[in-house]
Amino acid sequence: MNSIIEINDLDLFYGDFHALKHVNMEIPEKAITAFIGPSGCGKSTLLRTFNRMNDMIAGTRIEGSVEIAGTDIYSDEVDVETLRKRVGMVFQQPNPFPKSIYDNIAYGPRLHGITDRKKLDEIVETSLRSAALWNEVKDHLKRSAFSISGGQQQRLCIARALAVEPDILLMDEATSALDPISTLKIEELAQELKDRYTIVMVTHNMHQAARVSQQTVFFLNGEVVEYSETERLFSNPTDQRTEDYISGRFG
């Protein structure tokens, strides 16, 4: 498999706190990569370097490089807004805007300059179809985004991210606030989306990682302990700490 993200000797500091230590890894294109590890080990931090959301936190410092499709995204020529269009993100809590379902999806494309009503209608429909939500909401697109269930809201957020046509989709514990059925729906959706998008998901749930991902990365205290094909990591880990973690001995 081709890798689309390459991380070389990455260190990240929040002020004095060394949150990521010497991370080296590759993330394959058009596949699902899962980040697992105990709370506070740096999963979100690494995920948020991919769309430079850490830039907003004062006192964050980065060493090493993160390359996406061959370009170092922390170099001066890179425009953060263009980067974020290419690298979409779905958050832990469903966070639709207080607008209608339609306007939530159209928000990104509109502000990126698309004003043609027909084109917007088209984007809204394809995005909602991609997020497997179209059939449930197509008759009330004008309703408030808060009127649908939490699971539907999360798929709406996925559709919203897809509407700006990213290549990569980051999901930070996107199912942890949802019920089991909604969770399953999102997992199925991720399976469908991986043919067209590269997906990186953080999860607390090892079973989820085992179920949906092709590659799994195990973190501990800001370090990447091990990463490999999901099946191999779970059946035959090379590092003792990985084995302890997946057999439930800590974390």
Place this chain on the structure above:
Amino acid sequence: MRAKTADKIATSIIIAVAALIVLVLAGLLGYILYRGLGHISFHFLTSAPETIRKGGGIGPQLFNSVFLLVLTMLITVPIGLGAGIYMSEYAPANRITNFIRLIVEVLSSVPSIIVGLFGLLVLVNLFGFGFSLFSGALALTVFNLPLMVRITEQGLKGVPREQKEASLALGLSKWKTITSVMLPISLPVVLTGTILAAGRVFGEAAALLFTAGMSSPRLDFTDWNPFSPFSPLNPFRPAETLAVHIWKINSEGLAPDAAEIAAGASAVLVITVLLFNFGARWLGRYMYRKFTAIK
């Protein structure tokens, strides 16, 4: 057992104090309305005041108050919004920013008579704006700006982080995120605050005595050219507002019915300020419900 008694005593004291405040307020409002309501009529609200005869009205003063309010808000809202956005989203967290915040706090507690004197010295005399609506509006801006900045800042700070991040993660610039997600979300707070600030402007007298002045030219309500000296819309003419008018007729009114006029004008002022307050609360609640509507 003892803690319980103490709790009971404390609760009753708090309730008694609260009741007292409500009573004083209700008494005050009731008295003003009782004395003034009978005097309010269409004629009273629309006709010009009389100096020595009976039957004068408060038409020009009412107009001046409203016009001054509009002028002040035209200046205050853009500056206040801009400064509030800067303080909340762009200002780095350092000593200078904290210092600015402190200044804003101090500014909001300057007594209004001082603001008025400052207006007289700087706006009226130094800058030569004279006794005018414009000077008055600038003085009131000094008085209102801190409130506006603080409200905007609070409103923006109250926007959930998740929604701000959602917009940024879609590749939208900070500015677009502020204008198209954060400001709409904080609109109920900001608008409520703005209307409350407007209510303050309407009732203000001390800051206007030496800036907008204590007299109006004979206004010609058929002349709407803002540049002619007797036009009501001319921002560079002196203008006595309702609150100033009340103060003036109470202290030096010569008309035989001065007391009634003062009472009527006070009632109008109180009703307007109350309307502003209730209007602000109603609108804030309405918008909040509209934005978070589950329908």
